[in-house]
Each structure stands twice: as structure tokens, then as C-alpha cells.
Amino acid sequence: MKTRTVTLTDNATGKSIELPVREGSTGPAAIDISRLYREFGYLTYDPGFQSTASCSSGITYIDGAEGVLLYRGYPIEQLAERSSFLEVAYLLLYGELPAREQFATFQHTITHHTMIKESLRGFYQGFYHDAHPMASMVGVVGSLSAFYHDSTDITDPRHREIAAHRMIAKMPTIAAYSYKYSVGEPFSYPQNSLGYCANLLHMMFSVPSEEYHVDPVAQKALDMIFILHADHEQNASTATVRLSGSSGSNPFACISSGITALWGPAHGGANEAVVHMLSEIGDVKNIARFIARAKDRNDPFRLMGFGHRVYKNYDPRAKIIRKMCHEVLEKFGDTNDPCFELAMRLEEIALKDEYFIERKLYPNVDFYSGIIYRALGIPVNMFTVMFAVARTVGWVAQWMEMIGEPDQRIGRPRQIYSGSQRRDYVPLAERAVSG
Ligand code: CMC
Numbered sequence: 166m167k168t169r170t171v172t173l174t175d176n177a178t179g180k181s182i183e184l185p186v187r188e189g190s191t192g193p194a195a196i197d198i199s200r201l202y203r204e205f206g207y208l209t210y211d212p213g214f215q216s217t218a219s220c221s222s223g224i225t226y227i228d229g230a231e232g233v234l235l236y237r238g239y240p241i242e243q244l245a246e247r248s249s250f251l252e253v254a255y256l257l258l259y260g261e262l263p264a265r266e267q268f269a270t271f272q273h274t275i276t277h278h279t280m281i282k283e284s285l286r287g288f289y290q291g292f293y294h295d296a297h298p299m300a301s302m303v304g305v306v307g308s309l310s311a312f313y314h315d316s317t318d319i320t321d322p323r324h325r326e327i328a329a330h331r332m333i334a335k336m337p338t339i340a341a342y343s344y345k346y347s348v349g350e351p352f353s354y355p356q357n358s359l360g361y362c363a364n365l366l367h368m369m370f371s372v373p374s375e376e377y378h379v380d381p382v383a384q385k386a387l388d389m390i391f392i393l394h395a396d397h398e399q400n401a402s403t404a405t406v407r408l409s410g411s412s413g414s415n416p417f418a419c420i421s422s423g424i425t426a427l428w429g430p431a432h433g434g435a436n437e438a439v440v441h442m443l444s445e446i447g448d449v450k451n452i453a454r455f456i457a458r459a460k461d462r463n464d465p466f467r468l469m470g471f472g473h474r475v476y477k478n479y480d481p482r483a484k485i486i487r488k489m490c491h492e493v494l495e496k497f498g499d500t501n502d503p504c505f506e507l508a509m510r511l512e513e514i515a516l517k518d519e520y521f522i523e524r525k526l527y528p529n530v531d532f533y534s535g536i537i538y539r540a541l542g543i544p545v546n547m548f549t550v551m552f553a554v555a556r557t558v559g560w561v562a563q564w565m566e567m568i569g570e571p572d573q574r575i576g577r578p579r580q581i582y583s584g585s586q587r588r589d590y591v592p593l594a595e596r597a598v599s600g
Pocket of ligand 1 (some may be wrong): 472
């Protein structure tokens with residue numbers, strides 16, 4: 166079959182270049198511009214990567230116009246309803262749903278790598294008492310590379326796999342310790358008899374002086390939220406992990422860089438920002454004023470939990486989470502949670518507003534996730550940490566896919582230089598005051 170091509174012509178010189186088109190299995194094709202600078206002398210300019218595919222990946226597919234999300238081809242709705250977070254983790258890492266024995270082995274491996282070294286536990290004492298848990302996560306995850314030298318040879322597929330398992334297994338422990346330290350409570354060791362999410366809840370909320378039983382509804386809700394957050398193709402944090410990994414950095418350091426990118430309010434930090442925004446709005450009668458602020462170009466305020474670079478339709482994860490809100494609030498006896506009421510009214514009003522309709526701004530996954538976290542008793546400064554625990558699976562799967570590619574190269578974007586042209590150095594004594 167003949168490869169499709171696109172011809173680019175410089176109207177000033179009449180010079181042309183024929184570029185191949187790379188097709189995926191679904192979704193838009195991409196013009197392969199890798200020869201463009203070498204043979205044509207131009208770079209391409211795409212700040213924020215609005216039209217740039219940075220890699221080819223077989224892990225996650227999003228159709229933003231239709232609001233579709235597939236992990237390895239499986240619709241998110243089916244996985245959220247019928248699968249479990251660890252099964253989804255296996256699917257993302259290995260490409261197929263596990264057979265019964267494969268799953269049992271995987272589950273056993275993840276469950277039995279949950280502890281962290283005692284000296285790593287000691288790292289937490291170095292943080293200031295009111296450290297944000299995301300701050301200690303970044304530091305502690307990065308320092309895993311100082312402990313596990315037997316899994317940092319990235320040229321060895323087995324090392325890569327062990328590192329992947331370790332990160333998925335230890336992330337709940339690191340997250341829970343970050344929380345425990347921030348509230349001044351003793352750390353709880355992981356319990357290997359518990360499932361992935363139950364273990365996380367247990368480590369967060371149990372204290373040595375009392376028995377603690379994880380609520381099955383809370384465990385199931387968290388498991389489902391983790392499925393929804395597990396991967397999302399080339400978002401800012403995943404792209405960061407890939408870029409860090411492309412230079413050959415060890416996987417622990419790469420995941421730490423992903424956590425840093427996730428932290429911002431435009432990305433994973435949005436779940437925390439939504440709850441702050443809802444409490445700032447405070448009452449339905451104030452919604453109009455906040456919507457007006459979101460529409461005002463001179464006001465930096467944005468409706469947090471609204472809008473998405475890829476989804477120009479309702480985020481399919483938000484639909485699932487919205488439904489789950491009802492169930493969780495019902496179970497935890499707070500169906501009249503004013504925050505949830507406010508969120509629903511805000512959504513209703515925004516979705517009828519011309520500004521949001523025109524720009525195709527819909528609620529995203531973070532609009533409702535914070536409300537569920539709150540109902541589960543998870544403190545606001547832990548929301549983005551929860552996201553990081555779940556997304557670790559996606560980061561690790563994407564990192565493994567990239568490192569495994571035979572033609573993998575260092576990621577190195579170019580720039581349009583807009584600074585001073587060449588000029589000569591002036592000694593300090595001869596320099597006039599600048600500015
Ligand atoms: N409130 C008000 N206006 C908005 C919003 C919003 N939340 N989001 C986008 N817009 C406007 C924006 O001002 C622009 O208007 P105009 O064309 O008049 O200049 C237009 O919509 C396009 O926005 P953009 O900033 O060019 O879009 P983007 O693709 O660069 O940004 C986004 C995507 C998610 C960063 C942005 O929608 C946003 O800041 N949303 C709020 C933060 C948020 O909820 N983030 C979570 C994203 S989902 C989970 C995750 O990825 O972690």
C-alpha cells in the first residue's frame with residue numbers, strides 16, 4: 166500500500182517537501198515532520214503541543230469530540246463497572262487482561278512489595294511539620310533510586326519490570342506516610358492481607374491504639390476512582406515522565422518528575438482547587454458572580470474542574486464519578502452535602518451559558534472527584550496525592566513502552582529564539598545602568 170503523504174510548499178521560494186503521514190489504529194493521523202528542519206530548514210511551532218503527537222503509543226485512546234476513553238481498547242465505562250484497579254494496572258502494563266493465574270501472581274507481587282525501607286521512613290522527619298503531602302511525595306519517590314540499585318539498569322527488561330512493580334506497590338505506603346507525617350500521627354505499616362485501596366485507607370486512617378476496619382463502600386469507590394485516573398495518554402505529567410526517561414534517567418526519578426508536573430492546578434491539582442473554589446462560592450446565589458469572573462478576560466479566575474485540552478465533550482470519567490457521588494454520599498449519610506448541591510447547580514448553569522457552550526467547556530474528572538474524596542474523609546491536601554498514586558500505573562506503563570522501543574531517542578524540543586542578537590561583552594566598570 167502506498168504511504169499517504171502531505172506536500173508542504175514555501176510560498177516565498179516555491180520549494181516543496183513531501184512528508185509521510187503516519188496512521189494510527191484509530192483517531193487522527195499525523196504528518197511525520199522529523200526530516201523537516203534537516204531538509205527544509207524550518208522548525209514547527211506548537212506551544213502547548215496542541216497539534217503535536219510526541220510519540221506513538223498503544224496504551225490509551227481518547228476521542229475528545231465524542232467523549233471516549235479506552236485503555237488498551239477497553240471502554241472506561243466497562244472497566245470502571247466490572248474490573249478492579251489492579252487488573253487495570255496489569256492491562257495497562259502488559260497490554261492484555263490477565264488470565265486467572267497471571268492475575269494471582271501479579272496481585273501477590275504488588276501486595277508483597279508494599280513496605281519501604283526503615284531508613285526511607287526516616288526521611289519524613291526531615292520535612293517541616295506542615296509540609297504539603299505532595300512535597301514529601303516528590304522527595305521520597307525520587308529518593309527510592311538511592312535504595313533500589315538492583316532495579317535501575319534500564320537496559321535490562323527485568324529491572325524495568327521490578328522497578329514498575331515496586332513503584333505501584335510502594336506508592337500507597339509513601340502517600341499514607343506523607344499524610345500521617347503532615348498530621349503528626351504514627352505511621353501504620355502496610356497490611357498484606359488487604360487489597361490495594363483498602364491497604365491505603367488503612368494506612369491513612371488506622372492508629373496503633375484502636376482497631377480500624379475499612380468500609381467496603383469506601384474501598385470500592387476509591388478503587389473505581391483509581392481506575393478512572395490510571396492513565397490518560399500524553400497529559401502533562403505523563404509527557405514529563407517520558408521526557409525525563411528519554412535521557413536514560415532511572416524510573417524512580419522519572420516518576421518523581423511526573424508527580425511534580427501533576428501538582429499544578431491546571432492538571433492534577435485541580436481536584437483540590439475545585440473544593441477550594443466551591444467553598445469560596447459558598448452559596449448558589451453567588452454562582453452568577455463567579456461565572457462572570459470566569460468569563461472576564463481581565464480576571465485570572467477560571468472555573469476549576471471545567472475544560473480539557475482534548476475533551477470537547479463531557480469527560481467520560483466525570484460522568485462515572487458524578488453517578489458515584491450519589492452512591493457515596495448516600496452511604497456516608499450526607500446526601501445534602503452543600504458542596505455537591507453547589508457543584509450540580511454550577512454545572513447546570515455553566516452548561517447553559519454561551520461562553521462555555523462556544524468553547525466546548527464541560528466538567529472534567531476533577532469536578533466531582535474532590536467531593537467523593539471529602540465524603541470518604543480524605544483531607545483536601547491529599548486529593549492530588551490520591552491522583553498520583555493511581556496515575557503511577559499509567560506513568561510506569563508509558564515509561565516501559567518508551568524505553569522498550571528500539572528507536573527510542575532523547576526528547577529534545579527546539580525553540581524560536583526571540584532574545585538579543587549577538588553582542589560583545591562590556592566590562593563592569595564601563596557599563597551604564599541598564600533598564
Ligand atoms: N474556565 C473559564 N474559561 C476557560 C476554562 C475554565 N475552566 N478553561 C478554558 N477556558 C477558556 C479559555 O479562557 C479560552 O478562552 P478564549 O478562547 O476566549 O481565550 C478557551 O476556554 C480555551 O482555553 P485554553 O486555556 O486555551 O485551553 P487549554 O486546552 O490550554 O487548557 C485546561 C485546558 C484544562 C488547562 C483549562 O481548561 C483549565 O485551566 N481548566 C481548569 C483547570 C482544570 O480543571 N484542570 C483539570 C483538567 S482534567 C484532569 C487533568 O488533566 O489532570
